[in-house]
Amino acid sequence: MRKLHRAALLFVAATVSLTACAAGSGSTTEQSGPAAAPGRDDKFSLTVWSNYSGREQDEVTKALESFKKQYPNAEIKHEGSQDDDKITAGIRSGNPPDVALSFTTDNIGQFCSSGSFQELKPYIERDDVDLGQIPDAVRSYTEYKGNRCAMPMLSDVYGLYYNKDMLAEAGITTPPKTTAELLDFAKRTTKKAPDGTIEVAGFLPTMMFYANRPPIWAPNFGAKWTGSDGKSALATPEWAGMLEFQKQLVDFYGYENLERFRAGLGQEYSNDHAFHQKKIAMMMDGEYRTAFLKDQAPDVEFGTAPFPTSTPELYGIGFTTGTIMGIPKGAKNPGAAWELVKHLSFDTETIVTLANGIKNIPSTKAALADPRLEVDENFKTFIDLATSGKLQGNPVTPIGDAHIKAIGDFATSWQAGKVPDLMAGLKEVDQQIDDQIAKSGK
Amino acid sequence: MTATLERVDVVRTTPAKGWSRSRARHRLTVLAFMAPAILGFALFFGYPLIATIGFSFTKYDLINPPEWVGLENYAYMFSDKLFRTAVYNTLWFVVVLTIARVVFALGVASVIARLKTGVGLVRTLCYLPSLAPPVAATLVFFLVMRPNEGPLDAFLGWFGIESPLWFADPVWAKPGIAAVMLWVSGDLMIIVLAAILDVPQEQYEAAELDGAGPVRRWWHVTLPTISPVLMFGVVNSIILALQLFTQAVVAGSAASGSADVTGSTKVLGFPENSTLTFPVWLYTQGFRYFDMGYAAAMATVLFVISFAATAVLVQRMRKATHQEEGGSGA
Numbered sequence: 001m002r003k004l005h006r007a008a009l010l011f012v013a014a015t016v017s018l019t020a021c022a023a024g025s026g027s028t029t030e031q032s033g034p035a036a037a038p039g040r041d042d043k044f045s046l047t048v049w050s051n052y053s054g055r056e057q058d059e060v061t062k063a064l065e066s067f068k069k070q071y072p073n074a075e076i077k078h079e080g081s082q083d084d085d086k087i088t089a090g091i092r093s094g095n096p097p098d099v100a101l102s103f104t105t106d107n108i109g110q111f112c113s114s115g116s117f118q119e120l121k122p123y124i125e126r127d128d129v130d131l132g133q134i135p136d137a138v139r140s141y142t143e144y145k146g147n148r149c150a151m152p153m154l155s156d157v158y159g160l161y162y163n164k165d166m167l168a169e170a171g172i173t174t175p176p177k178t179t180a181e182l183l184d185f186a187k188r189t190t191k192k193a194p195d196g197t198i199e200v201a202g203f204l205p206t207m208m209f210y211a212n213r214p215p216i217w218a219p220n221f222g223a224k225w226t227g228s229d230g231k232s233a234l235a236t237p238e239w240a241g242m243l244e245f246q247k248q249l250v251d252f253y254g255y256e257n258l259e260r261f262r263a264g265l266g267q268e269y270s271n272d273h274a275f276h277q278k279k280i281a282m283m284m285d286g287e288y289r290t291a292f293l294k295d296q297a298p299d300v301e302f303g304t305a306p307f308p309t310s311t312p313e314l315y316g317i318g319f320t321t322g323t324i325m326g327i328p329k330g331a332k333n334p335g336a337a338w339e340l341v342k343h344l345s346f347d348t349e350t351i352v353t354l355a356n357g358i359k360n361i362p363s364t365k366a367a368l369a370d371p372r373l374e375v376d377e378n379f380k381t382f383i384d385l386a387t388s389g390k391l392q393g394n395p396v397t398p399i400g401d402a403h404i405k406a407i408g409d410f411a412t413s414w415q416a417g418k419v420p421d422l423m424a425g426l427k428e429v430d431q432q433i434d435d436q437i438a439k440s441g442k
Numbered sequence: 443m444t445a446t447l448e449r450v451d452v453v454r455t456t457p458a459k460g461w462s463r464s465r466a467r468h469r470l471t472v473l474a475f476m477a478p479a480i481l482g483f484a485l486f487f488g489y490p491l492i493a494t495i496g497f498s499f500t501k502y503d504l505i506n507p508p509e510w511v512g513l514e515n516y517a518y519m520f521s522d523k524l525f526r527t528a529v530y531n532t533l534w535f536v537v538v539l540t541i542a543r544v545v546f547a548l549g550v551a552s553v554i555a556r557l558k559t560g561v562g563l564v565r566t567l568c569y570l571p572s573l574a575p576p577v578a579a580t581l582v583f584f585l586v587m588r589p590n591e592g593p594l595d596a597f598l599g600w601f602g603i604e605s606p607l608w609f610a611d612p613v614w615a616k617p618g619i620a621a622v623m624l625w626v627s628g629d630l631m632i633i634v635l636a637a638i639l640d641v642p643q644e645q646y647e648a649a650e651l652d653g654a655g656p657v658r659r660w661w662h663v664t665l666p667t668i669s670p671v672l673m674f675g676v677v678n679s680i681i682l683a684l685q686l687f688t689q690a691v692v693a694g695s696a697a698s699g700s701a702d703v704t705g706s707t708k709v710l711g712f713p714e715n716s717t718l719t720f721p722v723w724l725y726t727q728g729f730r731y732f733d734m735g736y737a738a739a740m741a742t743v744l745f746v747i748s749f750a751a752t753a754v755l756v757q758r759m760r761k762a763t764h765q766e767e768g769g770s771g772a
Binding site for chain 2: 085088091092107110114115116208209210259260261262263264265266267268329398399400401402405408409412413416432435436439440441
């Protein structure tokens with residue numbers, strides 16, 4: 001028995017000490033205040049991690065190289081295909097890049113609240129940077145609770161894509177402006193085979209498919225994520241209205257029928273995309289789709305417009321997200337890293353060239369208005385949305401995308417007809433999100 | 443295939459001084475040879491295991507030092523709705539996959555063992571899929587079983603059968619993944635085949651002399667003899683099912699239409715969380731929600747369950763082996 005006690009004690013001691021060792025491995029001491037900027041002729045190197053690959057990685061590398069106009073002796077090493085997991089692992093191992101680019105804004109809450117990305121306020125104040133240059137919605141998704149730990153590098157804006165030929169065939173001359181019109185146009189452009197199976201869907205309402213995601217739809221229904229107390233507030237008429245609109249279309253197609261049609265559609269970022277294949281007449285998507293369509297489906301005659309809204313006064317609203325840049329904890333050269341982040345955030349020529357290269361929306365007002373920006377009729381829709389001041393960003397939380405999964409799961413159950421009481425169900429989702437945030441303690 | 447250990451009676455006598463020194467040297471030599479294995483075990487198994495158990499009692503976001511929260515993470519499992527879903531999904535795979543893999547491996551191996559010609563070719567063909575990377579294997583099945591577009595849909599259509607939606611249907615997604623797992627279970631088949639071929643021929647001849655037909659010979663000779671190997675197959679399949687991750691993530695992502703989204707939010711558990719296995723939920727909590735304390739608690743629970751299941755099965759296997767030895771000796 002004494003042996004057993006001794007073994008148990010030893011186990012507990014080992015557990016505590018090993019936990020402490022493992023946890024401590026990622027922590028490094030940060031200096032207080034902003035690190036000094038390098039001299040113009042200083043020789044230094046910076047490592048940048050991003051999740052870009054292929055052609056887009058080359059374009060971003062070119063943008064990074066433009067930093068040499070300011071610092072001719074800088075050497076920049078750009079490593080692509082690095083996702084947020086790898087950035088976190090790099091920080092923990094004490095070997096992070098100098099600048100990290102993240103594709104998703106889902107993790108900004110965690111990056112800022114945990115200190116994964118260093119606070120940029122001291123640099124911004126020291127260099128007297130005018131954050132007013134950045135549109136409000138873009139600013140909102142690059143900070144958390146007043147802690148600005150990231151800067152934007154281009155943004156994405158979402159709107160309506162429609163197949164002009166399909167709408168014309170149904171006798172429709174203008175894109176829908178309200179969701180009631182969208183519902184009507186979707187029914188009129190849908191084609192069914194004699195056996196009832198869907199051949200062309202006017203508008204695919206399936207949630208969590210392609211860009212049909214709650215955060216992307218929510219602004220167009222006036223739905224907000226939180227109430228005045230800062231807690232999750234999805235049990236509102238706006239969220240319910242959004243889901244009821246969706247269910248109306250699902251019922252029109254028939255859930256089984258719709259699922260069979262959807263299951264045969266191609267992947268979001270492949271040539272096989274349903275809009276490319278003329279299997280859907282209208283859809284919600286980001287501005288980047290214009291480049292995909294031009295490249296992969298040049299025969300599709302399409303137009304773009306702001307996405308329809310539940311009430312006419314909301315029209316012109318939309319969702320925005322984008323790539324974010326931060327200086328990870330433990331970065332070896334934070335002073336120079338900040339100079340690079342600042343360059344990519346505010347150098348108009350660099351932003352415009354990159355935006356033209358990868359067909360994203362510039363993330364400063366100056367770049368949005370720059371005449372060098374290549375804007376065709378379809379891309380203009382998104383530029384107009386970006387300058388409207390009506391965009392809404394991703395909700396920022398310390399729990400990654402847990403809140404999006406919670407409402408996404410609920411919406412998929414709802415569309416399958418498995419939710420008997422919509423408002424009660426939404427209250428449960430609120431509880432689920434609040435519990436997860438409370439558990440994070442942030 | 444059974445191994446017995448003969449009991450060696452050691453007569454203890456007072457050792458001479460020189461003999462004792464040589465024994466100590468012998469022990470040190472053994473220890474020196476075993477040191478790499480012991481070190482590896484301690485470093486790559488013992489340390490992570492103990493650290494994980496330690497983290498399970500903390501709030502830990504991967505960046506800042508963990509804070510002690512006692513049993514909070516374990517208590518949260520009871521209110522976490524998706525924890526229950528993940529447990530159910532994994533148990534489904536444990537039951538279905540274990541039975542299916544062992545029966546499939548036994549069936550295929552039994553057929554191959556009776557083949558007169560082309561044994562090498564059939565054996566190779568059955569084993570080859572197990573070498574396919576899990577992502578590739580899952581994507582192949584996804585494309586073959588894709589509704590409206592895949593060859594399986596067309597094949598079933600010839601017979602007037604409407605194909606299920608497979609990975610896009612919450613009812614059929616798990617059987618779809620189980621089909622992938624069966625296709626790649628050639629490694630177990632090879633082990634079972636080796637065991638079947640290892641059954642002494644005299645036993646078959648004796649049974650035949652007693653008038654036993656092929657079925658009775660298989661039932662009374664083959665099956666009992668290879669039972670330890672089948673038990674290994676059961677344990678191996680349980681552990682495989684408890685750790686099912688890649689196939690579930692790939693199948694769910696592909697079916698959701700977001701297979702090649704890089705960096706953007708991937709849909710895990712699609713459709714309707716039917717492919718949200720325990721390891722997938724554990725990963726989500728740890729690396730997507732940054733709740734490594736809770737993920738560690740889940741990992742600890744998974745370890746305890748795996749350990750308990752393995753221990754029970756090994757004990758039963760030993761008992762069965764002893765009974766068999768006792769029986770044959772009588």
